[in-house]
Amino acid sequence: MQYRRLGSTGTKVSQLCFGTWRFGKRSDGVVETDRGEAHDLLDAYANAGGNFIDTANVYGDPNGTGEEYVGDWLAGRDRDEFVLASKVYFGFDPENPNGSGLSRTHIRRQIEGTLDRLGTDYLDVYYVHRFDEETPVEETLSTLSGLVEDGRVNYLGASSMAAWQLTKMLWKSEVHDLERFEVTQPLFHAAYRDTEEYLDVAADQDLAVCPYSPLAGGFLTGKYERAEDGSAVGPEGSRADLVDSFQEYYVDERSWRVLDEIRSVADELDATPPQVALRWLVERPDYACIPIVGARTVDQLEDNLGAVTISLSDDQRGRITDAREAEPDVE
Template structure:
């Protein structure tokens, strides 16, 4: 069981079919570290053993900020860095005491790229994302600064995370008009129960041949099937295993629980039974089999066993009927309100 490799959108770089997300590395929740350094390195070992090469992090991942990058850098120090495709991000506040310690200004980007490269122990990033859009900084300042980083060899490709579709188009237009580097990779919230809400954004990605690397492709773990509905009249009531995100985060129901989500989960479970696969594998495969754009989901497993289960999605194949049943399950919801995750 190992991964194949896909071209990253219209770039010439090839990456593993799954990207490994490291936002839990060193993150403290309620005074407890979600993923310790030894656990982080075990996960990275498992990912690499199955052919994984694409690793995603950010300057603000970990407690304190930068810990995730530090730990990845320590792991990479004993390996051939050229075998891996590294992505990090900039935008959110890194230094609360500095009035220029957040956003996408030239000042903040310049400071943060140096810190990120130092922590990762590398001379360049393969992908550098803007973590969010900065309404306080002209996009021209941001794009010209990022282009200079590419020219200097510190970054290979630019990426953009969640934003309105018109903002993505605006940035692409500015890049084309000024001869700047453009965003080649995107990172929206996208999973089987959350397609219509980002349809315009994904249409831009398809039209412009941008790679899509969605975060939370399993809806925060909801689409793994480990949750059960607790109240037939209230989709936000759930039976959650101890230690799961639903049992830790009060916002879980706002992000991921809705009638639409339960309908999609039922369809995923049905297909999983037919394929002798797990719901997580089927949910990931549905995302991977998008035909309008290259889609490389970011998985954030807590244990090597969970990660190996996720990698099993690479060996699953959906029929046209199975793919469409999962897609159409969204429309069984009579109350189709916009949800963060569903």
């Protein structure tokens, strides 16, 4: 495993982050990743040298289950060897009118619960999961800065939000001399273009970028084949088979062009498509990019981790980028 600085901070993290959003998650009444499976995945990640673990207070069913799984696992290890990230925003207490958002009340309540479930007295990164239009930015940032000052949080992060919202919060931090975001977590993968302005802000401000869904919900793993109508056909039980919005969200002409190039490069390197797709992100030139992988099985995770052992040539990287940036064919 290789390590890199987390944006402009002095903390070093593994080139791939491990995401735990499936821990304790129920789909049609079935737990996608149970406690034992979660611990097997974390063991495999740590044994490979991974040290950056991403979770959230609302992961799992009920809320907090994902953090509990991670906390149980950490209890048998040296906490200080790992960089832990969690998040706050979404509703945790459905019946509580103050049970969501980025108010001082909600943030202070949630950080205590998160630390308790993780069995630690500090987080390395605390993300705002979304932008809160109902709470003054100064209230949110001053509360988060207090968590840094009292040692419960080391760095602040911003997950999904518009580029102008990220810019506004960074500006408010500077104007009011408050802690600023050092890490961002947008949706981003080799076939996705809707985060360009957001990524420009990250590059300008020297923020780390930790993309979620770096394999386009599994589309860029190469397990899907193209049907005559351009849709993706995958194995039974795959996301395309189970999730109605998959085709609309991940599959279009650009996606197929990018996947074709990723497959071609994978053949040239004797690698797999997931490894190439992840490596294209790791090698982003303008900012530290640390993709969040969320494998379901140890075999999938070990395949993903192979991305740290390969390198793309300028030509290979450029071909994938060109496929991504090419305009759609006009008939």
